[in-house]
Amino acid sequence: MATSSEEMTKLSWRRFEDGDNVWDSLTEKIFVQDTSHKCPTYVHKTPPCQGSCPSGEDIRGWLQIVRGLEQPPKGMTWQEYAFRRSTDANPFPSMMGRVCPAPCQDGCNRNELEDFVGINAVEQFIGDTAITNGYKFEPAPADTGKTIAIIGGGPAGLAAAYQLRRKGHAAVIFEANSGLGGMFRFGIPGYRVPRDALDSEINRILDMGKIEVKLNTKVGVDITVEQLEKDYDAVLWAIGCQSGRGLPVPGWEGTPNCVSGVAFLKAFNEGRMKVTAEKVVCVGGGDTSIDVVSVARRLGHITKTNKSDLPETVIHDGYVAHDAATAAAAEGATVTLTSLFTRDKMTAAEHEVDDALQEGVTVLDGVMPVEVIKNDAGRAIGLKVADCQMTDGRPAPVEGTERVLDADIIVSAIGQGGDLTGLEQFDNGRGLMNSDKFYQVPDKPGHFVAGDIIRPHLLTTAIGQAWIAVESIDEYLGQAEHKRRPKVDVHHFDLLAKLNEAELAPEHFDAHNGDLRGTSDAKYAIHNYEDRSGAEVIPHDELFLGHFQYTPRIHRKEEVPSADDVLGHFKERVIGYAEEEAINEAKRCMSCGMCFECDNCVIFCPQDAVFRVDKNESTTGRYVDTDYAKCIGCHICADVCPTGYIKMGLGE
Known part of the structure; x- marks a missing residue:
């Protein structure tokens, strides 16, 4: 039966294109059937998700645990093991799984297939499960007295x-x-x-x-x-x-109803500001500005206001608070967000902008503030804006595009100090x-x-x-000299630590009696394994992407209110994964730079030279081994390795 055109579009990766019949590099030309002296070695590299994570989390590691590939030590559940691995770098998995814009997902090699792995969704599951189960951190070691x-x-x-x-x-x-x-x-x-x-x-x-x-x-x-x-x-x-930084435009300085996004959100989060103004204009384009406009839509405004009811009074004072009954009389607010950058270049997460639009926020992109318009009493009544063009990284107004946005409060969310x-x-x-x-x-x-x-x-x-x-x-x-930081400065999988954890540590090496020339069977060494994780991030072109099937990402459910329902809606927007969803999403991880036991190298080796290491002799089967007496250097194992873990180099 012929493959449908719809199915064919889902798997579009090929290692070689039509007409490719000559090796490009001298390194590859050495592979000429059985005359090559190169044999496989196993090279651990850092995956790009981890290399893109500013916290340096061992993302691949805890995804392997959630999917059931890496087993916990005796007496520990996989849920707790995943929590301990994830919090080695970051003690806030529940929080960061919700609010981190996830640069790890931008770096994910799975983007080359269909879509990134939902890393922060799995992280939220790990964090929420830890809270539900009451996991604590390990007790601190002996007190140093410092x-x-x-x-x-x-x-x-x-x-x-x-x-x-x-x-x-x-x-x-x-x-x-x-x-x-x-x-x-x-x-x-x-x-x-x-x-x-x-x-x-x-x-x-x-x-x-x-x-x-x-x-x-x-x-x-x-x-x-x-x-x-x-x-x-x-x-x-x-x-x-x-x-927060104010707008660098005439009329901003000293105007009472011109406030920073930081101060606006602080007043709300402290519970002091319970309503805002009828017409809110926020200048930004980043995550803070999205929070400002989303809060403004939820709070709404009240028609009759005393001076103490004005939102800027609460924001500036720091002690004055709105009466709780005030919010009950709130009506919807008209909220506008302006951004220097066009929608595709805004720094706010794309789904956050989508949510704001659904909640009834008007987004004007490619627009710059020009002047704050004030009335005779010195209060802002509008913000003059204009379309802008970026010249050498600086915005310039487009002549003839000026217009005024009516405003009862203007919020600057353009940066912090x-x-x-x-x-x-x-x-x-x-x-x-x-x-x-x-x-x-x-x-x-x-x-x-x-x-x-x-x-x-x-x-x-x-x-x-x-x-x-x-x-x-x-x-x-400790009055010690600072150690040189690695080029890829993140938390890495440590094979020796894993072997010790699994009670499979290598035997002691005796320098006097051991074979210093090299060995392929001694029990004191991890053979043909090279750890380059501190120096290299593995790119997608080192993987065999043809191994992976089209598997859509499991999206977290969200409860985003409509423009009609947003007023007073303060329920959590993101609904976390159920356990089965977390496991299935973790299985989409391609384990870049680390064996995940697919058996391709064992199956496709024409000489039966590659074999699995018994799990009671090594760790969790994270690597395979080769009988070099049988290996002819054909490099098929390296070609079919999905994760790029096998490199042809031994014997050169």
Whole structure:
């Protein structure tokens, strides 16, 4: 029966094109049937999902656990094992599975077939399951007697406290706000970050012990840097960027109803702002601006307002709050989002923009603000905008396209800056702190830094920086020289650690009696295995993509309200995977750079030279072996290896 045209379009990858009959490179020309002296060796590389993850998570590793390929140690469920593997790098799987824009998915090699693996959806499942089952972190090792001051209790500060405890150091967190969580709590709405789940993940860190928390304490104002240096063995600055940038246009400065996106969201997330204005205009294009407009649509406005009811009064004051009864009288708000960039170049996640449109937000892309229009009382009543063209990275208005957007409140979500009041000695002139490659503050021994205060970026970036900063702090406390960081600086699969975990560690090597020339059968070595994960990310063109079938991604369900239903809708939007969905989605992982036991090399070897290693002799069967007395160097095993794990090089 002929293959239908519809089916043919689903599998479109070929290793060779018509007319390809000559090897391109000298390296490949050595393969001439059985005259080659090259034989297979097994090379571990970093997958691009992991290489794209600023937290450096071992994504391939925990996907292998969820799918059932990598088995947990005795006495542990796979759910707990996946949790422990994922939190080696990032202690917030439930949170990050919800809000991370997932650069790992952009890098996923499966994009070359049909669609990326739903990595953050599986991560959310791991995190939510851990909360439901009450998993705790392993107890901290013996106390080192060292205590580190962490300035800031956001994602970077909390991740640093977690990593410090794993090394036996104590921590004291100084937080200027009334609660921990930073941007998790004060920058992202609760319908995206459920507060009960956030509290569970924070408390799990605090439950490790020896982490003291001092809330409502602003370093530089309530306590001096000199006092910190005297009382603590090191200081980690993780203060984030809590101040928003205003619009660089005439009329913005000093206008009461012109506010930053950071302040707008903080007032909402603290529960003080319960309504907004009738006409809201937000300038942005990133994730913060999407949160602003989505919140504005949910809050709505009230018709009759006293001065204390105005949203900017609540936002600017910091203590004034709307009466709870105010929200009951709310009506829908007209909300507009403008972006310098066209829709395809906006930095906000595409599905977030889609959700905002469904909720009734008007999105004007390719538009720049020109001037704030004010009335005689000095309040903004509109924002003049114009179509823009980008010239050398700078926007320029298109003549004749100016128009005014009516506005009762204007929100700027174009970037954030740090508040270095009392910390001027650390200001690099841009309202931020400088850092070297080890996340030390230059010329400030004992001071380290992580997160947005270096450069505003993603939450996952702050968490990854905190891990490296803690490594540097640990070396500083031990008066050790900083180790050279690997080129691919992430958490890697460690074969030797896995062998030890499975009680299959190699035998002791005796240098006096062992064979120093090489061996293919001794029990003290892992044969023909090379770990290049710290140096190389494996690209899609090293894989045999023809092995993989067309398998659509399993999308998480979402509860996104319509424009008519959005007012007062604060239910969580994302509905996480059921267990079966998480397992099936994890099975879509192509295990780039690591054997996943497909048996292609064993099946297709014409000499029966390649064989599986018995699982009671090695680890979880993550690699195969070769009888080099039979191997003729035909390289078929390398050609049919889906993951690019087999390389022809041995014997050259």
